[in-house]
Amino acid sequence: MLNEQLRHMLQAMPKAELHIHIEGSLEPELIFELAQRNGVSLPYASVEALRQAYAFTDLQSFLDIYYAGASVLLTEQDFYDMTMAYLRRAAADNVRHAEIFFDPQTHTTRGVPFRTVVDGIWRACQDGPISATLIMCFLRHLSEEEAIATLEEALPFRDKIIGVGLDSSEVGHPPEKFARVFERARNLGLHLVAHAGEEGPPAYIESALDVLNVERIDHGVRCLEDADLTARLVREQMALTVCPLSNIKLRVFDVMGDSNLRRLLDAGLAATVNSDDPAYFGGYVNDNYLAAFDALPLDVNHARQLARNSFAAAFLEPERKRAWLAEVDAFFDAARAA
Numbered sequence: 001m002l003n004e005q006l007r008h009m010l011q012a013m014p015k016a017e018l019h020i021h022i023e024g025s026l027e028p029e030l031i032f033e034l035a036q037r038n039g040v041s042l043p044y045a046s047v048e049a050l051r052q053a054y055a056f057t058d059l060q061s062f063l064d065i066y067y068a069g070a071s072v073l074l075t076e077q078d079f080y081d082m083t084m085a086y087l088r089r090a091a092a093d094n095v096r097h098a099e100i101f102f103d104p105q106t107h108t109t110r111g112v113p114f115r116t117v118v119d120g121i122w123r124a125c126q127d128g129p130i131s132a133t134l135i136m137c138f139l140r141h142l143s144e145e146e147a148i149a150t151l152e153e154a155l156p157f158r159d160k161i162i163g164v165g166l167d168s169s170e171v172g173h174p175p176e177k178f179a180r181v182f183e184r185a186r187n188l189g190l191h192l193v194a195h196a197g198e199e200g201p202p203a204y205i206e207s208a209l210d211v212l213n214v215e216r217i218d219h220g221v222r223c224l225e226d227a228d229l230t231a232r233l234v235r236e237q238m239a240l241t242v243c244p245l246s247n248i249k250l251r252v253f254d255v256m257g258d259s260n261l262r263r264l265l266d267a268g269l270a271a272t273v274n275s276d277d278p279a280y281f282g283g284y285v286n287d288n289y290l291a292a293f294d295a296l297p298l299d300v301n302h303a304r305q306l307a308r309n310s311f312a313a314a315f316l317e318p319e320r321k322r323a324w325l326a327e328v329d330a331f332f333d334a335a336r337a338a
């Protein structure tokens, strides 16, 4: 439960964000601004009317609106402005480091060059107020051939991407559909992650591990349905990038009180808290911490664990990781002494 002191600590504690789709940070105001700048017409009369459309029943009902919103992104400056807005907002939440997903296929299929997308997002990461790296996601509702072509397109930009991921419509598109492209990415030395066990069954988490060889599971909340899988995830300390507000908005759980975040932590899982698509789900990373701590029996020890988990699971050089973990410990030790 959330008191003023815990609220302050959640906001002020240093943290990493590991599950944020940059296209999901596109606020309605910026959608309208970019639409006007680019002469794109929107099927919504106003910012308010667009916001009103954000009533989702499941993942697909969200994705339809999310891809429509992204259609206003045309120039490198558009991608830069979207990314810079996120980085500034994340800095205000005391995010020190973000590993940002982007979906090139959402844009290249509309005729936007790959280079425009990556250069705009990457340049903002260089100029922005916090540390940020990029993970390129493949859209799992498209074919593996299209994912392979996207990976080939990314090769000239290899130094701007730290890893690949898998997102979009989960059910019916199991990880094994993308075995070859993940193998190729692995051979290129890229980090590997995949969305699994958000709407899909625990078996998808298992095949993400066994077939794709991922190093983190995005969401993964359905793992608790399988005791053997849960034990394995604990044993391997496999990070789960949990997104509490997303899970409510997409009806994975009915209300925040039903979120299994506390049970994941109690089981010894390396859970983290993230925003997923903050412009669509009602908040940035601190809003996610606050909503979860408000509804669940979570205390300052869980806050410290979650902050530590976020850096421990990040794709960072060991020295930087150690420094940030020490910063977390110093923050909580100072708070305890006060």
Ligand code: HPA
Residues within 6 Å of the ligand: 021, 024, 059, 167, 168, 169, 170, 195, 198, 246, 276, 277
């Ligand atoms: O939560 C998500 N799940 C799958 N695909 C997505 N693309 C953006 N957000 C998501």
Ligand SMILES: [Zn+2]
Residues within 6 Å of the ligand: 019, 021, 167, 195, 218, 276
């Ligand atoms: Zn996601």
